[in-house]
Amino acid sequence: MSMPITNSLARPAVPAIRRVPWTLLIFLLLAPLAWIGSRYSIFLVTEITIDALFAISLNLLLGTTGLVSFGHVAYFGVGAYVCGILMKTYGVSFAIAFPAAGLGAALAALVFGYFCVRLTKIYFAMLTLAFSQIIWAICFKWNAVTGGDQGIADVPFPDMQWMDSIPGISGLSANARFYLLALTLVAVAIAVIGMITRSPFGRMLTAIRDNRERAAFIGLNVRAYELAVFVVAGGFAGLSGALYGIFTRGVFPDYVFWPKSAEVMIMAILGGMGFFWGPAVGALVLVWLNQEITNYTEYWPFVLGTMLLVLLFALPGGVLGGLAGLYGTLRRRMGRRDA
Amino acid sequence: MLEIQGLRKTFAGFVAVNDVSLTIEARQIVAVIGPNGAGKSTFFNLITGHLRPDTGRVVLDGHDVTGLPPHRICRLGMGRSFQLTNIFPRLTVLQNVQAGLLAHRGRGRDFWSRSETMFRDDAEALLQSIGLAAVADVIAGTLAYGNQKQLELGIALASDPRVLLLDEPTAGMSAGETHETISLLQRIAEERGLTLLFTEHDMAVVFRIAQKIAVLYQGRKLAEGPPAEVRVNPEVRRVYLGEHA
Ligand SMILES: Nc1ncnc2c1ncn2[C@@H]1O[C@H](COP(=O)(O)OP(=O)(O)OP(=O)(O)O)[C@@H](O)[C@H]1O
Numbered sequence A: 001m002s003m004p005i006t007n008s009l010a011r012p013a014v015p016a017i018r019r020v021p022w023t024l025l026i027f028l029l030l031a032p033l034a035w036i037g038s039r040y041s042i043f044l045v046t047e048i049t050i051d052a053l054f055a056i057s058l059n060l061l062l063g064t065t066g067l068v069s070f071g072h073v074a075y076f077g078v079g080a081y082v083c084g085i086l087m088k089t090y091g092v093s094f095a096i097a098f099p100a101a102g103l104g105a106a107l108a109a110l111v112f113g114y115f116c117v118r119l120t121k122i123y124f125a126m127l128t129l130a131f132s133q134i135i136w137a138i139c140f141k142w143n144a145v146t147g148g149d150q151g152i153a154d155v156p157f158p159d160m161q162w163m164d165s166i167p168g169i170s171g172l173s174a175n176a177r178f179y180l181l182a183l184t185l186v187a188v189a190i191a192v193i194g195m196i197t198r199s200p201f202g203r204m205l206t207a208i209r210d211n212r213e214r215a216a217f218i219g220l221n222v223r224a225y226e227l228a229v230f231v232v233a234g235g236f237a238g239l240s241g242a243l244y245g246i247f248t249r250g251v252f253p254d255y256v257f258w259p260k261s262a263e264v265m266i267m268a269i270l271g272g273m274g275f276f277w278g279p280a281v282g283a284l285v286l287v288w289l290n291q292e293i294t295n296y297t298e299y300w301p302f303v304l305g306t307m308l309l310v311l312l313f314a315l316p317g318g319v320l321g322g323l324a325g326l327y328g329t330l331r332r333r334m335g336r337r338d339a
Numbered sequence B: 001m002l003e004i005q006g007l008r009k010t011f012a013g014f015v016a017v018n019d020v021s022l023t024i025e026a027r028q029i030v031a032v033i034g035p036n037g038a039g040k041s042t043f044f045n046l047i048t049g050h051l052r053p054d055t056g057r058v059v060l061d062g063h064d065v066t067g068l069p070p071h072r073i074c075r076l077g078m079g080r081s082f083q084l085t086n087i088f089p090r091l092t093v094l095q096n097v098q099a100g101l102l103a104h105r106g107r108g109r110d111f112w113s114r115s116e117t118m119f120r121d122d123a124e125a126l127l128q129s130i131g132l133a134a135v136a137d138v139i140a141g142t143l144a145y146g147n148q149k150q151l152e153l154g155i156a157l158a159s160d161p162r163v164l165l166l167d168e169p170t171a172g173m174s175a176g177e178t179h180e181t182i183s184l185l186q187r188i189a190e191e192r193g194l195t196l197l198f199t200e201h202d203m204a205v206v207f208r209i210a211q212k213i214a215v216l217y218q219g220r221k222l223a224e225g226p227p228a229e230v231r232v233n234p235e236v237r238r239v240y241l242g243e244h245a
């Protein structure tokens, strides 16, 4: 190893595209909507923002670690119920209920994940689904606490009076304020997930995704890592659930039901689970398509399903995968012209 | 250094490894040979914790490591490569060895630092020493087969092992690549003071670098000794070398 290192200076240590503070940029781009957006567009973008956090949290498992969870909605739901129950039933402030939702969901993920990571592949997926159905059944039946099939209606908005002290906000409606609050919290959460993804821990997760056997033989306790990321992903799903319950002014058993697991998985795959922002793009496309098609036809589930099939087949790497491919092709064409 | 005592493994009644013992001294280069299905890979998997032996013990530097999970055995200083190449195909070549360095140096539980530039110099130095520096930023899964085998060696070396187990390190390589890889192995073993245990079908390779050879046949150890001795062992000639001669 006395040979000279020839090429370490020729390359930048971190490629330029990865040094862009994307989260901040997107936040700054979206925030003005609170002032200039219509009621409808604010409503839509709030939903996309919250779903984006949910989908990105799932992708910690799916795209980063290669763990297929069919039950991610369980932790979204636990977060929604914890926050909803605390705020509605016990009058707890949002400042406490919101982190409690994340912690509650992480705790549930710790308990269930302990068993799930003992299995692999489809067995892992099935067990995550089974646990999420257990949570659903509890929410559906435990009338005294969860409101049973009626759920918890009229979850109050957080107290947003304090926002008046921020210049420019005093004139905003409650919906616009909540949008700003949700956007800020989601941006911070996504920034934290991004840090985790780029950390040494995140690198270990990608190693496990690529090759579990080899990962064990670089000295990793694979199950412990899988459990750790399961808990982290569950916690962030819980935060998104908490926001969603407030956004829709209620928490219902549907928020823990398996179709929502399928929906968030479609978001991740549709946007491109090989990309950090893929699931967010997927959330954007799915929510938007859903709204547009509902406006035009009552057969929207059918139309939506068909469109999704076409998209998934046409873009196997998701929307971002397709764009990256296009970019690569263009660059090669340009290169050839230059040469 | 590595003491293997009476290892035995059966698969549904079929005895794949039958009471095999082997003692390996520090810095020794030992080859395990035998025809297809002799039990070589199974023997390795028993040593590295991928399979649990029915009976027998594996003692590494005085520690009984029998039945420990692979990651624990790896952390005790054993490295390995697999018969079917086993790398991280979607990571870059550099990230492959960097992952090994991060894991070995106990940084895997670091949630907040930026991994991209960590141990980069060490990773590049390691790639340089295995001859892959020029392809550091290539996605590992797209490398040619021979280079993937080299990379796997690099990943194993990243954990700074004292004992290295290599299951057919030159399988599927051209004559030239084989020659290169063996020279590389010899040099690295020398530089790092490694103890080397490997399986190999290429007899030229075996007799070129092994200081001791163990012959497996139908799960049993047929012979063990210095190459010159094994080469003339009549039983070995009959069941194994004879087929190739
Ligand atoms: N997991 C398993 N289950 C059942 N049988 C197995 C298993 N692994 C190996 N065997 C059998 O054990 C025997 C030894 O296999 P092993 O892979 O150890 O041989 P080998 O010496 O490495 O052969 P090769 O030179 O082809 O790599 C073979 O007959 C194989 O079919």
Ligand SMILES: [Mg+2]
Pocket (backbone or CB within 6 Å): B040, B041, B042, B083, B167
């Ligand atoms: Mg084998």
